[in-house]
Each structure stands twice: as C-alpha cells, then as structure tokens.
Amino acid sequence: MTAFIIRRLLWTIPVLLLVILLTFVLMRQIEGNPFRRTSRAVSPAVQQNLERKFNLDEPWYVQYALYVKGVFTFDLGPSLVTRDRTVNDIIKEHFPKSLELGLLAFVWAIALGIPMGVVAALRQNTAYDYTLMFISNVGYAVPSFLVATLLIYYVSLKAGLLPTNGWEGWKYKILPSFALGLLPMAYFARLVRGSMLETLQQDYVRTAKAKGLRRRRIVMVHVLRNSLIPAVTAMAPLLGFIITGTFVIEIIFSIPGIGRYFVTAISSRDYSVVMGITVLTSVIIILANLVVDILYGILDPRTRDART
C-alpha cells in the first residue's frame, strides 16, 4: 500500500508538468491582452513596461521554465491584473472560502443524498421512492444559478430569514452551500438507490436473511457498505471539483472564493492567476483520486490485491 501511494505521488510530477504546459499553450492560443481592460488601447511604451515587468517579453520556453520553477518553489508570481497582490496571496485568501463552501455543500449532499437513496431503494416503487426520486430529478435538472436566485428571492428577500449575499458568519453560509449541494445530493441519491437495489439482489444478502439476521443489520452492514462503492468513486473527484470553487454560486452569493477569481482571471487573461489556480485544482483532483483508491481498498479488499 505504501509503495502504491509513493508511486502515485511521484506520478503527480509529470502530470503537473503536462498540466502547466497545456494550460500555458492554451492560454497563449486564445487572443487577448492582460493589460487592456477597456476599449482604450494600451500605449506601446506602457505595454512594453508591463511585458518586461512580468517576463512576457521572454521566449515561451523561458516563460514556461519560470512558471515551472515558480510552481515547485511555491512562488506563483504576481497577478497581472490585480496588481497589488500575488497569486500566492490570492490562493491563500480565497481558496479557504471555496474549500469551506465545498465541504458544507458536501455535508448537505451526503447527509441528505445517501439517506434519500437508501430509503428510495428499500421502499422501491412506493410513494416514498417516487417522491424522493422526483425531488432528486428536480435537484439534478435545475441549474444552480436558478436555485440560487430563487433561494435569495424567497428566503432572503421575501421572508427576510437570511442575508442575500456575503460570507461573514454561519447565516451567510446556509443558502450558498445548500444551492451548491443540491446537485451532488441528487446525484448521490440516485447512485445509492441504484447500487442498493443491485446489492439487495446479491446471494450474500439472501444468505444473511436466511440466517435470520435483523433487517437493520443486513442493511447497515452488508448492503449499505457494498452499495457505497460507486458513491465513493464519484465522491472524491466531485469533492475535488466543488472545493476548488464554483463560479456561479460564488458570483451570485458574492463569496470571495477561488472559483469566481478563476473565471474572471481567464476572461481578463491574467495568465499567472490562471496557471496558479489550475495547478492547485490539478493537485487537489490528483490527491482526491488517490484518496478514492485508498478508500476502495478499505471498502473492498479485493481491489487492494489487484495493484500490489
């Protein structure tokens, strides 16, 4: 297991190099000038000063090497657009907010999604099942910006129960995390329901029943544990994505997270910020996948043997 983890961690390095290269090439392929924000053209002297300051006058391979060096020395350079901040500052200040938002959304998703799936499977084809799956379908189909806007309108504006936007205390965190958690909740509910139904048909479940085990024990220990494998597979990358920021929710609820920053950085061609956040996201997704693989081994020992 340790060898496996070390091997996977070492693989991260070439993957990161490739991610940096691809992001670098893609960013340069789309036209645009990070120093021009309005219709006003940047004078040649100003443009030249800016390019020199940010090493954009160097050949591409030098710029690439500088980025790589920056990544491995944890110095991601200055932002080209928000001129009084470095990419490190931006990540340090904004990533924790996205992380918190993502984790809270995940709590909603697990706390509601898994029980929903379990109940629906155990009560297959009953009113419970239909109601829960209807809710889950709606949660899956309605885009988060609509959910968010409706929540703000009814809960904050009409009922005056919670603030409309911001990220200052627990009151501010309920609506955005729920809006963000709705889709993974619906997804988990469907996933768990499906795999529960499949597991319930398994021989070992029948055996357990025949042996006279109590139903609660059969469900909790034998069925649920095995039914969670697909959910866990989906969980880690999903977690990776939602903790690295979600543009729509962060914009609508004015949350100073990294997702909002990322999209704004792309449209303003803030190369260093885009690069920094991409690297951060990649590392997190890589780690999330590693965690899944480890969790697999715990949930299903058979998969452990296959990779040693």
Add this chain to the structure above:
Amino acid sequence: MLSRNRWLSALLLSFVAVLLVVGCGGGDDEGEDGGGGEAAADQTLKWGLGAEYVLDPGLATDTTSAKLVLNIFDPLVKLDDELNAVPSMADSWDVNGKKVVYHLKTGAKWSNGDPVTAKDYEYAWKRALSPELASDYSYQLYGIQGGVEYNECEKNCAALRDKVAVKATDDKTLEVTLTSTQPWFIQQSAHSVFLPVPQKAVEQFGERWTRPENIVTNGPFKVEAAQPSASITLVKDANWRDAANVKLERVEGRIIVDGTTAVQSFEAGEVDVLDEQLPAAETPRLKETPEYELYPGLGTTYYGFNVKENITDVNQRRAMSLAVDRQSIIDNITQANEKPADAFTPDGMPGREDVVAESSPWTPAAGDVEQAKEYMAKAKNAKKKITIYTNEGAPNKEVAEALQSMWKQIGIDSSIKILEWQQFLEFLGPPPPKAVDIYRLGWVGDFVDDINFLELWTCDSGNNNTGYCDKEYDALVAKAKQTPDNAERYSIYKELEEKLTGQEGALPFIPLWYITYPNLERESVKDTFKINLLDQVDLTQVEIKG
C-alpha cells in the same frame, strides 16, 4: 414494522419540510422601507461595490477603485459639478504657458501623523511614470516634460527620472513644466493617478503597502479593514485638514459583482447605495422606484466602419446612419434613458455647445428611412452584404439585431459575429481586418477636454479601428493641443467634429448614444450621494438624512 415506517415518514417529512421552508419563505408584502424616517445619528454608508478594488493610486484602473482612492487620498484639485477644477489640497495654482505651479495648503497630515508636502506629489507622479511600476495610467502624465522619456527608458533610468519636470521647490510648492501648453492639465490632475502616495510606507512594504495594516493615507477617510474581493471599511479621519465638514463617519463597502444579487441586496436593506451594477433586464421595473437615480456619463457608444477597405462610400455610411432609429433602441433595448447621440463629442463636455452647435444631419434620433434609401441609391460600390462585429455582454447582441433589421430596410443584408471581449479587442486592430465591415465600441473620457475624444480619430491613434485617416484632421488636432485659449480651441474642435459628423463629414462611425450611469440609492442619501460625469463620487459631500 410500524416504528420503521414512522422513522421513514419522519425522515421524508423533515426533508420535505426543509424544501418547503427553503422554497416558500414568507408571503409578506413588499413595502417595508429600511431607509427614510429614522434618525441620522448613525452616519454609516453601506455601499454595494461592483468590482474588486486596488488601493494603490498608481495601479488603480477601474472606476470602483478610483471611487475609493479619490476618497482616501487627497487630490490637488477636485472637479465640481460642471467639471471645473476647484481647490482641494492645492489652495491655488498659476498657469503660465507651459509652466504650472500648485500652491499647497499647509498643516495637512498623513494618517500616521507625518506632514503632507509637495514632495509627496512629486514622488507619486514620478513613481507612476517609472517603468518598474509599469502603471497603466502612466500616459496621463506624458504631458509633463521628460515623462515619456522616463516611462520608456531601458537604461539610465535614474538620470531620466531626475529630468521629469515635476519638482517640489519647497513643502508647499509643486512646479511642473509641460511639453506644450495644455489647458486641460489642471482638470486632468484631478485624475486618480495624480494622487500622492506615502513614500516611506511604499518603500518599506513594497507591493504590500496597501494592506490595511500597512496603508498610510491623507484623504478624508482612512482604511479600517479590507478583505480582498469581499469588503472594505473606511472611517472618517478625524485629523484630516477639513474633517469638520465631513458628515459621514463610516463607509462599509461590500463587493457584489452580480447585478441581480446587488439589486436584491439593496431591496433587502443590506446596502444603501449601489455602484451602477444594475442588470439591464431589471431596469424597467427599477426605474419606477423612488430609489432609482440616473447620471449622465462622459461617453459615447458608436458603431465604427471599416472605411478603408469595405464601406468606402460615404453615402452608404450616411444611409446606414440615417436608417438607425436610436430612440427605439434606447427605449426598447438599453432602457437606461441614454441620450441619442447627435455627434461624437458627448453631452456635458465643456464647450460642447460651441463644438456641436448643430446636430449632425446624419443622426436623427428616430432615423429617416426614406432619406437613407436615397443616399443608399447614390452610393457607388455599395456593399450590400456586411458583417457586424460586436462583443459578448448584455445588450450588445440585441442592439446588433435591431441594427440588422433597420439596415435591411435599405437593402443591406447583414450577419452578426459575436466575440469574447479580449478576442474582440485583439481582432479589431488597428489596422482593421478585412473581415470587419462595422463594429461596436464605446469611448469614455478620462479627463475633461474634447481632445480626449477627438484625438481618437487621428491616423496613428491606437484606438482608431476604422482606417479613417485625414492629414488635415491630424494637423488640426496638433493645432488644438497648442491652443490654450478655450474659445479658440473649441472652434478648432468644431472643425474636427464637422470633419467627422458634419454635413460634409467623412462619418467613419455611427454615433449611437451618450452613456448614462443608472444607480439605486436609498432616499436617505439620495440628495447628497452624487456620481459625476467622470464616474467619481465625493464622499465628503455625503450625509445620511433622518
């Protein structure tokens, strides 16, 4: 069995209950008004800011940042409602040809107690020109002798820095020598890039000097707290030179980028004023509320022709301009009560009544399709299949579609291409690419002289994407720059404007409308919170009424 059922029911019910609470909220009627009748003992302004901010005057480029820095640093001059320069940190000034001398007030202090002197301004201006800072707005200081040379320097920069002709001769005198007579220079020095910066703090903390724990300011307000991308809290600086006349005690700014959320936040009573971020779709409803306020801006939205290669016949350009029903576009699409443009020089520009003595004959507000058809018939080599280029963003596509249908009436078939903003800017040139027949852009002034607008259409202008080039026009622009007398200069501007949009004008673009800044402001501050033509706010004037 029963108990399990009850357990399941409870779970399901509680879930549905959560959804119901979330979904239905309350059925309260609207109409409770947070502002209004109460005491104004609490002079706190809650401000919903529309963008991220940068607090370094040398690096601030957007209007949200400018609104903040102009209130935490002390400009030499401010602009009044008519955009005249009025004293601020400078008590008075003398202009003698190329020589400008500002006489500063004495006794003013930085927030750390240091005296504010002319040296602080000299330092800030030279810093803004320095190639190391690479300030976007350094060009604003190009009118100062030695400014361009220092900004462009690659070596011997220290020597060139010393040659920049801005000098604090003593603590209260700042002498500037300009490259030519620039009658607009005093007004221009109200721009945020001319604000002073605290040399000690800048040198001590480097790029981090604007952090709330490091920043030193000399304006009516100082920074109490700042959370990047989230909020900023300003408090009145009791030691400011004119603090007795500042009513506001506290400004709580909160960044709300999304327009819909901003409006909702305003309606929920969380903020007192917004920062112009109203979504176009909401404007018709908001217009009817007492909190709606509309300010004119110093800017013109236009459609530029590729005159060099594609729409070469002036009669076709006239026809296309005549065919546009500006009023209908404003009433039905943009909806922010913009004024239909009848020239390039916008309303509010000093001297405009002389410069645009008569409206352009090619821009009737409601259009004139019959006349447009006549001119279209006169056009030789008219291009009847054209491509309109515009960028993404709320009303741009709809405006392009409206124009498409208006031009169809005069026999022009057009297709619309929409590009992302940055790609759009790169694509347009100059020189204009062959693919472009006509494109949308706007121009917003950053200082108050018409040269700021008319200079756009010179042959070498980096902002002239039409390919229009007239040496006589360029010569007149150069002449205007050397003409300090307002009346004389305005008469040159009149000639320039006529060359563009007059009876015999080349009409390289179609002026559409003059921009406005719609905003929401609680009635308690509406009378005193004002946005000027340059999109600036003077918080020293704001008072929260009871």
